[in-house]
Amino acid sequence: MKGISDALIEDTVVELLAMAVTRLPADVEGALQRIFEEETEPASKMQMKAILENLELAQKSQTPLCQDTGIHVFFVRLGPKCGDIEAIIRNAVERGTKEIPLRPNAVHPLSRKNPGNNLGVHMPYIYYEPGTEEYLEITVMPKGAGSENMSQMAMLTPSSGEKGIKEFALSTLLRAGSNPCPPVLIGMGIGGSADICMNLAKKALLRPLGSHNPDPAVASLEKELFGALNSIGIGPMGLGGKNTLLGFHIEHAFCHTASHPVAINIQCWAARRATVRIFPDGKVVYLTHQKEGR
């Protein structure tokens, strides 16, 4: 089978990064617009107005909408033969940092030294999935620290049941308060092991707003938690208001009979994600964004 060229993948990933940091997917922008319309207090209305104006300015000027362009987490579904995908993505991140530009955020965890190119050990981080399709699929999630820092995980006891999950969700949201740039999207993982659970919480953030977990019991818990927590009163940017959440997504995995893991990964209102499919014939299809010239 004919492989996909390294250069095409690299150029496409630079484009994907640029799209992700300059424009939000339509579902997120739509939710922000709806919240702006629903808010009635001057304080929360002003915050939502600034958010929408900023989105427009960022799109027009093709500038990163938030200065925190995050650390770069990639989700790759490997289809056809391609080269050293990790090396290609690292090149693209280094180029994107200069060309877009992105803020160099990645530092050594102890020395805090910043190499200035968003590259380091395990950074960018890439999750791989084997695919059987004819295309290579790449998703990038530029994840800012304000929301990421408010993430939590707990190994509950099985006897605490759904009640334990609900208590955990409420206390995590109260503890995060104004810090993660609300309105936020909550990604929750339930089940698995500690590492699997947090990974599920992150993956839950990639789902489009309005979607639900295919398991009816999990979907019902998503709706229940969204309904109860959206009206908690934190409001846009923590200055009070009707809406605190963009959505509440849960992903689940079976777990050990003695375990009851639950994790929350928080996403700020700038819920950035971008996905592309690259085909062996060179065709490139963006799933989350309309392609515009840069």
Next chain:
Amino acid sequence: MAEKHLKLPVSEKDVRALSAGDIVYVTGTLYTARDEAHMRALEWIREGKELPVRFDQGALYHCGPIMKKEGDGWKIVAAGPTTSSRMNGLEAEFIERTGARLIIGKGGMSKTVGETMKRFGAAYLAFTGGAAVLAARRVRNVGGVHWLDLGMPEAVWVLDADDFGPLTVGMDAGGKSLFEDVARKMEKNAAEARKLLGIG
């Protein structure tokens, strides 16, 4: 709720005249400082070394901007606020030692910082988190950079701003905090949420 346009530097009197909820625009020099710059500034002050900038002559901005090198200078790309609560443990001493009277950030700061603001005469101004292009548009000129060895986000950037805002007075020098008001309401609403979730 008043709308005010302030020129930097501000006097203690100007700051004490601000009330939580007021909308403020500031013109003058903003100095960015996050975790690393706070730590280094305090270290230098304790060692008796002079800081490269005077935080009392402008406003302290919790911000790590994206900057682009252009010739000898820098062009600002995006410059929204960062989470202020990360500096909670450093800010009280920072205010007392540097004389910073206006702190711009997002999300608010702790009660301890609020008490220092009240005693000293300082206020906290909230800008919309993530609104980085909007913020950059209000910066007329990048006056320079210090401590770039800390990396682009953690360096001290000198930003000359025109009518930087809209900023909401989140914590005033009288000890009132909008964030604490919201937190109190949130605790009350939490009881309602518990009932809805059947965990009351």
